[in-house]
Amino acid sequence: MLDDFSIEQTIAYKTLINSVKNNKCSHAFLLETNGYYKALDLAIAFAKYLLCPNNYSNKEKCKNCNQCNTIDKREFIELKIIEPDGQWIKKSQLDELQSEFSKKSIIGTKKVYIINDAHKLNVSSSNSLLKFLEEPEDGIIAILITENAYQLLNTIVSRCQILSLRPNNIKKEDPLLKKIANELFNDNKKIEEYIIDEHNMENVFHIIDFIKYYEENKELTLLYINKYWNNYFKERDSIYIAFSIMLLFYKDVLNYMLNNDILIFNDQIENLKYVSDKNTIDNIIHKINVIMDLREKIKFNINSNALMDKLIINLEGRK
Numbered sequence: 250m251l252d253d254f255s256i257e258q259t260i261a262y263k264t265l266i267n268s269v270k271n272n273k274c275s276h277a278f279l280l281e282t283n284g285y286y287k288a289l290d291l292a293i294a295f296a297k298y299l300l301c302p303n304n305y306s307n308k309e310k311c312k313n314c315n316q317c318n319t320i321d322k323r324e325f326i327e328l329k330i331i332e333p334d335g336q337w338i339k340k341s342q343l344d345e346l347q348s349e350f351s352k353k354s355i356i357g358t359k360k361v362y363i364i365n366d367a368h369k370l371n372v373s374s375s376n377s378l379l380k381f382l383e384e385p386e387d388g389i390i391a392i393l394i395t396e397n398a399y400q401l402l403n404t405i406v407s408r409c410q411i412l413s414l415r416p417n418n419i420k421k422e423d424p425l426l427k428k429i430a431n432e433l434f435n436d437n438k439k440i441e442e443y444i445i446d447e448h449n450m451e452n453v454f455h456i457i458d459f460i461k462y463y464e465e466n467k468e469l470t471l472l473y474i475n476k477y478w479n480n481y482f483k484e485r486d487s488i489y490i491a492f493s494i495m496l497l498f499y500k501d502v503l504n505y506m507l508n509n510d511i512l513i514f515n516d517q518i519e520n521l522k523y524v525s526d527k528n529t530i531d532n533i534i535h536k537i538n539v540i541m542d543l544r545e546k547i548k549f550n551i552n553s554n555a556l557m558d559k560l561i562i563n564l565e566g567r568k
């Protein structure tokens with residue numbers, strides 16, 4: 250929901266909301282992430298806000314609105330997300346978008362496309378996009394996402410309203426990361442190395458996002474495993490660490506449910522509560538066991554997709 254970003258990204262949030270309220274919505278936005286790792290989520294939330302006839306932005310369910318329902322189910326009709334196909338965003342992806350969007354809209358009056366990692370447009374796909382941007386059609390809105398605007402052609406940038414996002418507010422030596430590092434490693438050097446690498450803090454949030462997505466969507470998560478997991482955890486070591494962090498998180502959910510002291514995730518009470526509300530104590534104990542068992546298998550050569558299939562299926566295994 251767009252409102253989720255009202256504090257973290259106040260300026261972008263207000264600009265986007267006001268552009269719609271004042272009927273001055275650009276045909277193209279460029280989100281400059283500056284390393285902010287939830288830019289795609291923000292773009293989708295904004296698309297939802299645009300497409301919903303009730304312009305709903307808050308946490309309450311939008312009633313009887315087809316657009317919100319399809320977006321929640323990830324069955325986009327009038328929202329298209331383009332991501333690099335391999336190393337580049339290809340011209341064929343832009344051509345496909347153009348032909349799809351040239352058809353008359355069935356449901357609403359607006360259509361939105363998001364181009365994630367827009368710096369991966371190559372020469373020919375950049376040119377296709379440029380043509381699209383040069384002749385904006387009413388009701389078609391583009392959201393480009395890239396780390397820094399200078400990575401894109403000037404001719405593209407000049408046609409977009411640029412929104413520069415605030416970098417993640419990750420403090421070095423975050424106490425949460427420190428506690429996690431102390432659980433993961435015995436060796437002081439390794440603990441230090443782990444704490445100073447900012448990616449590790451981001452990864453902790455990716456793991457929490459994954460857990461929350463899974464808790465909400467259950468088996469459906471298997472369809473989004475690339476987006477929520479494989480993009481971040483590729484090497485065997487990082488997968489092992491991610492499982493360990495998942496384990497620590499579920500243990501703290503259990504602590505929360507049993508009114509015990511929270512050991513690691515003290516500053517994530519909202520998220521612990523979110524997961525605990527969806528489970529019984531037995532469920533959580535079952536999940537802890539499943540994650541522990543599978544974590545052992547990571548030490549051997551297990552294919553990452555097979556591992557995640559097993560995880561989701563086994564987590565759902567017993568109620």
Ligand SMILES: [Zn+2]
Binds near residue numbers: 304318
């Ligand atoms: Zn709606």
